[in-house]
Amino acid sequence: MSAAAVPAPLPLSYDDVVKNLEDLPSLPAVVMELLNSIDQEDVDISVLAKKVSNDQALTAKTLRLANSSLYGLQIKVTTIQQAITYLGFQTTRNLITAAAVTGCFAExxxxxxxxxxxxxxxxxxxxxxxxxxxxxxxxxxxxxxxxxxxxxxxxxxxxxxxxxxxxxxxxxxxxxxxxxxxxxxxxxxxxxxxxxxxxxxxxxxxxxxxxxxxxxxxxxxxxxxxxxxxxxxxxxxxxxxxxxxxxxxxxxxxxxxxxxxxxxxxxxxxxxxxxxxxxxxxxxxxxx
Missing domain, CATH: 1.10.3210.10 (Hypothetical protein af1432)
Known part of the structure; x- marks a missing residue:
């Protein structure tokens, strides 16, 4: 007697994905703050820079990227505040996001x-x-x-x-x-x-x-x-x-x-x- 066929799993829906998002790794709180600040005019940049600097791994990755030939800086930046000064807030925010996201998901x-x-x-x-x-x-x-x-x-x-x-x-x-x-x-x-x-x-x-x-x-x-x-x-x-x-x-x-x-x-x-x-x-x- 043959074993009963295993039914194919049901197709996933958008709601199935949404339900699982809470279990996924989240971006550091300061990165979420940066993403939420995209359209805000009254952002205190120095406060955000200080918060990012408290995460040493994120800071190191961001500065490596800021000093790459991608941005062609004539000087080497060594702090997040310097990166903002030379590259601008928007560029630095995107670098921080890139650095955070690439380290976010487990392999x-x-x-x-x-x-x-x-x-x-x-x-x-x-x-x-x-x-x-x-x-x-x-x-x-x-x-x-x-x-x-x-x-x-x-x-x-x-x-x-x-x-x-x-x-x-x-x-x-x-x-x-x-x-x-x-x-x-x-x-x-x-x-x-x-x-x-x-x-x-x-x-x-x-x-x-x-x-x-x-x-x-x-x-x-x-x-x-x-x-x-x-x-x-x-x-x-x-x-x-x-x-x-x-x-x-x-x-x-x-x-x-x-x-x-x-x-x-x-x-x-x-x-x-x-x-x-x-x-x-x-x-x-x-x-x-």
């Missing part, structure tokens, strides 16, 4: 998920998005942070549902498909939706939320221009294979997003070179 919870490859891809996308934003005269800090966080929903799914995500990784390997499709087939939800849930939970700005939500579909109404920048940066980085991830598929590029950027071949060649150069240094700052 090794899901077999087959390469945590370092995930962050290498995210860092490369951030570097590429920053260069693209400069070309487009768009806010480079927003582009860098959105590039870094565009796939953060994958970490949400890995941390909250490790066994299910392991099955999604196996599905992707078997079917040679994009991770987005594997997530939808196995989990019933994808990393874009999970990323939107976390962005809401962590009080990200509307600009950041739209970029995370639209980076695979920049043509959808209201996606915003930043989503187009992240979409193109993501594809460029996959093509350059900087993360050396097992998923070597290059996602198709939306013609609408590509044309919206309107850059010529010479600019793209320069973009490739700058991304490769900056990627190494940012990776050293954030992952070492």
């Amino acid at each position: 090794g919870r899901c077999r087959g998920f390469d945590h370092r490859a995930f962050w290498r891809h995210s860092i490369a996308t951030a570097a590429c998005a920053k260069v693209l934003a400069r070309q487009m005269r768009f806010n480079q800090d927003y582009a860098f942070t959105a590039g870094l966080l565009h796939d953060i929903g994958r970490l949400v799914l890995v941390a909250s549902f490790p066994e299910r995500y392991e099955q999604a990784l196996a599905y992707r390997a078997e079917h040679d498909c994009f991770m987005l499709d594997a997530e939808r087939a196995v989990l019933g939800i994808d990393h874009v939706e999970a990323g939107m849930a976390l962005a809401e939970h962590w009080n990200f700005s509307d600009t950041m939320r739209l970029a995370i939500g639209g980076h695979h579909d920049p043509e959808k109404p209201g996606a915003g221009f930043l989503a187009a920048i992240i979409h193109v940066a993501d594809a460029v980085v996959h093509a350059l294979d900087l993360a050396q991830a097992p998923d070597g598929l290059v996602p198709p590029v939306s013609p609408v997003a590509w044309n919206a950027l309107g850059l010529d071949e010479a600019v793209y060649l320069q973009l490739f070179r700058e991304t490769e150069l900056q990627y190494e240094e940012i990776t050293m700052a954030l992952l070492s």
Whole structure:
């Protein structure tokens, strides 16, 4: 007599993801304060700088990034207050957020998920998005942070549902498909939706939320221009294979997003070179 078939697990919903967010690691309180201060005019910067300085690991990582060639400072900054003086509050806030987020999620919870490859891809996308934003005269800090966080929903799914995500990784390997499709087939939800849930939970700005939500579909109404920048940066980085991830598929590029950027071949060649150069240094700052 054959054993009864095990019923397939029910597809996950957005609410399932939201319910699990409370169990995820949270960003340091001062980083949440920084994120909440994005649209505030009366922020006491010196108080926030002092609070960040109390977290030595976060400060060290932030200063390593501030002193990288990404910002081309002529002097070496040694305090958060100095970083704010030379780079400005908005840039420093984004560096602190980058330093905090890259150290936030525990590794090794899901077999087959390469945590370092995930962050290498995210860092490369951030570097590429920053260069693209400069070309487009768009806010480079927003582009860098959105590039870094565009796939953060994958970490949400890995941390909250490790066994299910392991099955999604196996599905992707078997079917040679994009991770987005594997997530939808196995989990019933994808990393874009999970990323939107976390962005809401962590009080990200509307600009950041739209970029995370639209980076695979920049043509959808209201996606915003930043989503187009992240979409193109993501594809460029996959093509350059900087993360050396097992998923070597290059996602198709939306013609609408590509044309919206309107850059010529010479600019793209320069973009490739700058991304490769900056990627190494940012990776050293954030992952070492």
